[in-house]
Amino acid sequence: GRVKTLHPKVHGGILGRRGTDDSAMNEHGITPIDLVAVNLYPFEQTVANPDCDLATAIENIDIGGPTMVRSSAKNHKWVTIVVNAGDYGRILDEMQSNANVVSDQTRFELALAAFEHTAHYDGAIANYLGSLKADGERTAFPRTFNTQFIKVQEMRYGENPHQQAAFYKEANPAEPSVSTATQLQGKALSFNNVADTDAALECVKSFRQPACVIVKHANPCGVAVGSSITEAYERAFQTDPTSAFGGIIAFNQALDEVTARAIVDKQFVEVIIAPGASAAAISIVGEKKNVRLLTCEQWGERVAGFDYKRVNGGLLVQDRDNGMITQDDLKVVTKRAPTAEEMQDLMFCWQVAKYVKSNAIVYAKGLQTIGIGAGQMSRVYSAKIAGIKAEDEGLTVPGSVMASDAFFPFRDGIDAAAKAGIRAVIQPGGSIRDEEVIAAADEADVAMVFTGMRHFRH
Missing domain, CATH: 3.40.140.20 (AICAR transformylase, duplication domain)
Incomplete structure (x- = not known):
């Protein structure tokens, strides 16, 4: 049936405050529960199936699971809540090295992750139900728009020095991008670095031949294809060497030794991003310690999704321009x-x-x-x-x-x-x-x- 874990002996054991509620728990035969691990019903995966109907979606809305998660997270002073299988190993290691005890700090971090998890889960349910029209069809734009982004880094400042800023990424990015990139060397990315690198990378993804895109202030200032990425870079740079100074360079193939040397010897650059980089290329770029070198893996076909534009008091949402x-x-x-x-x-x-x-x-x-x-x-x-x-x-x-x-x-x-x-x-x-x-x-x-x-x- 639908009711399995919604029981006082379960939630009493989770929510009971040690030292405060002991007598009431003993009176009702409730045993304290110290650790809870929950895998919620796969609601998002279910509704992602184009054949999913409302009845199937409803049956995949987990009730007992989120309730246990929230109860455990609320009582994290005594209870360890685990919602991510990727955390199992580190929790077991901590318990084995600490007489089966999970530290206060770890329990707090896990509780925060639990509330983030249920917030995302409920947001997905609201998005789905809010997108259903009277005829049963779905609109791309639900009544309320719920999404969740995860902080990657806090930045020294934003677009200008008097602005504070941070960089967030989607919970599950659909394709290689600046948000999934690995930084191999250089200073921390600035707010403008991220925006410009995104512009360069998304442009270079358009080409199948070896290509190079150089961007300044979110605009391409030089783009070319060639027989190699070295030739593509030389030709892209030729378009506007003045604007290329301090720019962002993106390639659609792995950075190689020859191309890295051409860049380092020719210009000052803020960021280089490519699907990969050879060991020799990494070593050459390393001669310029401040240059940020990023790799993002090779991409496939463009993936559908949403673009957002913030306006004062609101948000514009549209399909990506694919x-x-x-x-x-x-x-x-x-x-x-x-x-x-x-x-x-x-x-x-x-x-x-x-x-x-x-x-x-x-x-x-x-x-x-x-x-x-x-x-x-x-x-x-x-x-x-x-x-x-x-x-x-x-x-x-x-x-x-x-x-x-x-x-x-x-x-x-x-x-x-x-x-x-x-x-x-x-x-x-x-x-x-x-x-x-x-x-x-x-x-x-x-x-x-x-x-x-x-x-x-x-």
């Missing part, structure tokens, strides 16, 4: 279609534009960014800045391609790009002035394709 396009999804809207080489570059710079703050414009040639215009309030100025940056670094714009994260509201962005020598453009389309924009491209013999997908990033 939207992808293939060449078959593109619609050629101009008289001239892109050449095969232009198409390859268009697909490359579209992947980059997704990770540049809006309004985002990316110039690229030969699978290398040559100019990036980020975060401008008008799209035409982002286009102009991309051209200026390319010119400042001596990179050739004529013959390059351009990506825009959103549609061009006016023809001026195309006019500016054509004047700079851009030969092909990729953009979502969808403006009420699309025909005017297409006409501008045709007048300049610029090929243009529509993706039908926008990638705003704020």
Whole structure:
């Protein structure tokens, strides 16, 4: 039946205060319980099954288990509560070395873990029930949104020195990320280091060929692919050496000796992150003691999940932008279609534009960014800045391609790009002035394709 552990002799034995409740416990034949280990019903695993119905979910809501957990945690002065099998070993070791006694500090830590555990469990139940609609279908966004993050570290300060900060991670991160990374050397990560490293790593995950992404202030300042990660790094650095100084470098392959040497000899860098690192590479980066070297293991396909944006008094929640396009999804809207080489570059710079703050414009040639215009309030100025940056670094714009994260509201962005020598453009389309924009491209013999997908990033 449903009622097994909800009994006075169980909870009396758990909650009884030694030395205070002894006579009452003896009167009712209640034996003190000193240690409780509980595995709750697998509610989250059950409702994760797409075939799970409400009746099955309800039967997997544990009642007696959480009750024992909370009772034990409340009375942790005398009772040891264990909710994580990973703790069994250390508790047994402590008991064996301490005459079967668990220390006050350990009991307190276990009690805290127990309350965190039941809070997460109840939150999952509330999320599930709150997501059910009248017709039995589920919405992705429950009535109340409950989630739990675990503190990784406290930081010296936040985005600015007058702000306090800490870094938290999800209880079970779904894929390798900055939150799962191992730091092999260097100073502790700062608040801005974490944000920028995340931006760099998530961008470099988009590429299958050896790739490098260099980020400054959460924006890519150089991205390239190559025959090796060394070549990719050299080409990414070439885009904007000035901004790369003190930046974050991410790779989609393990850091090797040659690439590590190229970085250390060429520039000051805050963080390097890659799926792995050779012993020789680690030794070379170690020449710069303050450089933070992180490895995060190799990733697979992108995993669905939520993104959050805090606003004053509230939280915006949305699906992660995992939207992808293939060449078959593109619609050629101009008289001239892109050449095969232009198409390859268009697909490359579209992947980059997704990770540049809006309004985002990316110039690229030969699978290398040559100019990036980020975060401008008008799209035409982002286009102009991309051209200026390319010119400042001596990179050739004529013959390059351009990506825009959103549609061009006016023809001026195309006019500016054509004047700079851009030969092909990729953009979502969808403006009420699309025909005017297409006409501008045709007048300049610029090929243009529509993706039908926008990638705003704020």
